[in-house]
Amino acid sequence: MKRPPAVLELISELKRLPGIGQKTAERLSFFLMRGTLDQARRLANSIVKVKEKIVLCSECHSITESDPCDICRDPRRDPSQICVVEEPHDVFVLESMGEFQGKYHVLMGAISPLDGIGPESLTLEDLKTRVASKGPIREVILATNPNMEGESTAVYISKLLKPYEVRVTRIARGLPMGGDLEYADPVTLKKSLEGRMDMP
Amino acid sequence: MALYNTEAVVLRTINFSETDKLCTLYSRNFGKVKCVAKSARRLKSRYGAALEPLSYIKTIYFGKEGQELYRLNHCDILKSFQSVREDIGKLYTGVYFLELVDTLVHDGESAPHLFDFILEALRQIQKQKDLEILRRMFEIRFISLLGYLPNLSVCLICKKEPGKSGIGFNFQRGGIVCPTCRPRELSETHFSVGTWNYLKKLLTFDIQYSDRIKLPKALQDEIEQVTHRMILSHTGRELKSYPFIKQMVSL
Structure with missing residues (x-):
């Protein structure tokens, strides 16, 4: 039937x-x-509500119900630090940590030659404008994923921001907490050695 | 259910379902294969960085013979080519090579000599400064290793060596047409004797000594135009990574 x-x-x-x-x-x-x-109505309504109410923040490109978003409007956030992430959900992952007090910039993807996604598809021009506008930005933290696409995007951004007087940093890559040295691959081990820090 | 143990180069990896990855490998013993790597996206995944494109790995996968998607079981990095990933020019060149392999090689066609050639090309990216010549050499040698050897020695029509400039190339028939026969045969481009000589040299030169050839600046564009059109005539479309190389030059 x-x-x-x-x-x-x-x-x-x-x-x-x-x-x-x-x-x-x-x-x-x-x-x-x-x-x-x-129950079905509630599900359908919440889908429609998301589409109707959620917009992208005009400053950081994260998702929000009011533009600019809560983080960009918050006077307690440090405007001298910008954390660059690939997707809007990365903002919420970093926010769940509760440690970062700066602001964000969402790229809406990463440079991927194999998928034909170039720098022009991302919000890199807006990032450049944010850094170039004689604002208080002193550090740009690149928190793109530690894979080929994320790494090449980070390298590209560091070249892009070279003419500006701004410190460009990359989040540490290496062993995950609770991991085991025995099972780490050579690339991860090398990165963890490169990113070693003095003991406090 | 068979267990396959081989060396491979990772051509491509895409996210698949919640925590898995779908990877395309070019293996020494079994040609191009697609595998699912369970839980590879997790932070403590046993695959670590092994499934990043460009990695040269030793891998074990299993599945029924001839099936489309295998299940990855184990990976060890033999060479990560991490330094290639950290330089945009080298990375884009590597990715372009990988896309060429992925596009022109069919699943399950084993060719160890082709595998060795690809691996050597990746090693050369790591070592070389002049990537332009390496790209030209890879394009023309890769096509000939696939069995599409272009006829660069004599004219397709009169079977004689072309003596002067204005040599044509028929991409459909894969060979040169001398200036005398050009009016009789459809040739889509034409080039100088200098370019012809370099094309012949690129075709026979061992890629591991690619740093010993210097391409004259004046011929670079002409040579690129010919090899690029050769690639296009086989792929039937522009590769996605090709514009990135052009963009990189202007960066």
């Missing part, structure tokens, strides 16, 4: 989400059908 058209439509919409295949989409749609109408 064929599935009703409404169910097929829901499955095909769910399948468009990342990491969701045919089977998972079917399981999710049957889960939603078993729930109450109120």
Whole structure:
């Protein structure tokens, strides 16, 4: 027996989400059908609300409900430090640490020659403008991912910001906390040695 | 279910599902293969940096013979080529080579001599300062190793050596056309005797001695135009990484 058209439509919409295949989409749609109408409405409303209310911050390009975002508006944040990240969700990952008191800049991706994503696809011009505008920025912390794309983006940004009087730093790469030296690969070990620090 | 143990170069890695990675490897013994690396995105993943593109690794993967996607089991880095990744010019050149391999080599075609050539090319990126000549040499040698050896010795039509400038190249038939026969045969570009001589030299020169050739500045553009058109005639499209090399020159 064929599935009703409404169910097929829901499955095909769910399948468009990342990491969701045919089977998972079917399981999710049957889960939603078993729930109450109120639950389905709440889910649908929250999806619509996100699309209606969420905008990108005009300063840092992070996601926010009000432009500029809470972090950019906060007078207690240190405007002399900017942490550059690839995606908006990286801001929330760093914020969950609760230690960083500076501001952010979201690139909206990373340079990836294999995917044809070049510097012009990112918010690099805005970053340059932020640094160039005789503001209080003294340090740009590059917190892109420690993979090929993230590393090449970091190298590119450091070249881009060379003409400006600003300190460009890269987050440390090396062994993860709780890791085991025995299982570390040579690249990670080399990076951890390069990034060694004096004991306090 | 078979277990495969081989050396490989990582061509490409993309994120796959929540914590996995999907990687394309060019292996010495089994040619191009695609593998899923479970939990490779986790911070404490056992693969570490081994699955970064350009890495030369020793790997074990398993699956049914001839299947499209294998399951990665183990990786050890033999050479990371980390210094290539830390220099934009070298990185873009390396990525361009990897994309060429990924585009022109079919899955599961084993060719150890091609593997050795690719590995040597990556070593040369690390060592060399003049990447321009290395790129030209890789393009023309790689195509010939794949079996698409261009005929650069004699004219496609009259089978004679072209004596003067204005030599044409027919990309469809993969060979040169002498100035006399050019009006009779469709040739999409033409070049000087100097370029012709350098193209022949690039085709036969061992890539590990690529630093011993110097390309005259005046011929660089002409040579690049020919080798690039040769690549295009086989790929059928512009490679995504190619504009990055041009951009890098202006950086």
